[in-house]
Amino acid sequence: MAAEDGKDWKPATKLVRGGTMRSEFGETSEAIYLTSGYAYDSAEQAARRMSGEEEGYVYSRYANPTVRMLENRLAMLEGAEAARVTASGMGAISTALIAPVGQGDRVVAASALFGSCRVICQTILPRYGVETEFVQGSDLDAWKKALSRPANYVLIESPSNPLLEAVDIAAVAELAHKAGAKLIVDNVFATPILQRPLELGADISVYSATKHMDGQGRVLAGAILGPTDWMEEFVDPWLRHTGPAASPFNAWVVLKGLETLDLRVRQASKNAARLADAIAGHENVAAVRYPGRSDHPHYAVHAKQMEEGGTLIAFSVKGGRPEAFRVLNALKLVDISNNLGDTKSLACHPASTTHRALNEEERASMGLDESWIRISVGLEDAGDLEADLLAALSAMNG
Ligand SMILES: *Cc1c(COP(=O)(O)O)cnc(C)c1O
Numbered sequence: 228m229a230a231e232d233g234k235d236w237k238p239a240t241k242l243v244r245g246g247t248m249r250s251e252f253g254e255t256s257e258a259i260y261l262t263s264g265y266a267y268d269s270a271e272q273a274a275r276r277m278s279g280e281e282e283g284y285v286y287s288r289y290a291n292p293t294v295r296m297l298e299n300r301l302a303m304l305e306g307a308e309a310a311r312v313t314a315s316g317m318g319a320i321s322t323a324l325i326a327p328v329g330q331g332d333r334v335v336a337a338s339a340l341f342g343s344c345r346v347i348c349q350t351i352l353p354r355y356g357v358e359t360e361f362v363q364g365s366d367l368d369a370w371k372k373a374l375s376r377p378a379n380y381v382l383i384e385s386p387s388n389p390l391l392e393a394v395d396i397a398a399v400a401e402l403a404h405k406a407g408a409k410l411i412v413d414n415v416f417a418t419p420i421l422q423r424p425l426e427l428g429a430d431i432s433v434y435s436a437t438k439h440m441d442g443q444g445r446v447l448a449g450a451i452l453g454p455t456d457w458m459e460e461f462v463d464p465w466l467r468h469t470g471p472a473a474s475p476f477n478a479w480v481v482l483k484g485l486e487t488l489d490l491r492v493r494q495a496s497k498n499a500a501r502l503a504d505a506i507a508g509h510e511n512v513a514a515v516r517y518p519g520r521s522d523h524p525h526y527a528v529h530a531k532q533m534e535e536g537g538t539l540i541a542f543s544v545k546g547g548r549p550e551a552f553r554v555l556n557a558l559k560l561v562d563i564s565n566n567l568g569d570t571k572s573l574a575c576h577p578a579s580t581t582h583r584a585l586n587e588e589e590r591a592s593m594g595l596d597e598s599w600i601r602i603s604v605g606l607e608d609a610g611d612l613e614a615d616l617l618a619a620l621s622a623m624n625g
Pocket of ligand 1: 317
């Protein structure tokens with residue numbers, strides 16, 4: 228398939244066909260090139276490949292055909308100039324954040340971020356002389372203020388973890404660009420099916436492919452999507468010389484996962500919308516946060532940039548940690564797990580797991596107390612899920 232083929236395909240077609248490179252054997256399913264090295268026809272060819280004079284693979288820390296197929300499929304899906312795949316989501320996000328900055332640079336980030344992203348901004352970057360500032364993501368005035376000074380990078384996540392708050396991607400992109408910064412969006416929760424940051428004005432989108440892209444809880448992987456010149460200047464040297472390369476096998480698993488991504492995400496989102504409505508009226512539920520419900524405080528922003536509500540729900544129970552734990556322990560079908568984006572529905576208590584590293588004050592500033600439960604909704608029958616959750620909520624009384 229030539230690189231220009233398929234540009235006009237709809238996303239569902241790109242997910243199945245994009246980036247496929249067939250070998251001489253004509254295999255229908257993408258091949259797994261489980262190789263670390265490559266052999267050359269001659270010493271001269273080896274010299275040309277290594278010097279970059281001749282195109283071709285030299286070592287799988289640099290590039291690999293199976294990983295390349297995944298990169299091309301992802302770039303095509305979101306209309307990015309280029310994509311790079313890494314061993315994990317954090318491999319991708321840390322590369323996108325750390326590779327291009329240097330001493331004296333400034334990063335502005337939303338305060339509600341995936342835990343490890345927050346650690347990079349709060350602890351790691353300042354060690355290298357990079358100043359970071361956190362902003363309440365939904366507060367446009369706070370963004371205006373923070374970006375009234377020059378900045379180099381802005382990092383946001385929308386919907387955010389775990390309360391599914393919205394950051395207005397187009398508005399923050401405009402402010403970031405005025406400040407001279409590039410906007411990076413961690414688009415894991417929305418997926419490229421329901422929200423496409425680059426179309427909204429972001430410069431770079433980053434993914435944990437571990438989540439919905441694999442979608443079946445098997446492998447870790449990550450992806451960076453963005454402009455070719457930026458990728459070649461900053462990302463490629465970093466990936467080549469620090470080594471967060473994805474395993475070709477894992478890349479293959481994600482390639483096959485992408486083939487059903489559209490179907491899976493839309494069905495899980497439908498299940499989540501039904502579940503959110505079902506639990507919202509329960510006597511033991513204090514609040515439900517679902518981007519697709521009009522009672523979400525940021526519904527208008529979500530509705531403008533996200534096609535559907537997505538696969539995650541947060542809800543708070545009347546009470547605190549003991550009551551939330553009782554509900555989790557009473558679940559029979561939904562597993563207790565901090566993972567997400569799986570075909571299996573998974574629930575967790577963020578305050579004691581994914582967000583345990585934050586102090587009470589930081590959690591309070593996010594509105595996250597001990598009463599919140601997050602559910603990643605999967606592909607089980609929606610009626611079975613609803614029955615399980617309602618029974619667990621009622622167990623709070625007993
Ligand atoms: C899981 C996740 C990550 C990190 O991805 P890994 O594949 O676990 O390294 C980053 N951001 C968000 C929003 C995530 O959910």
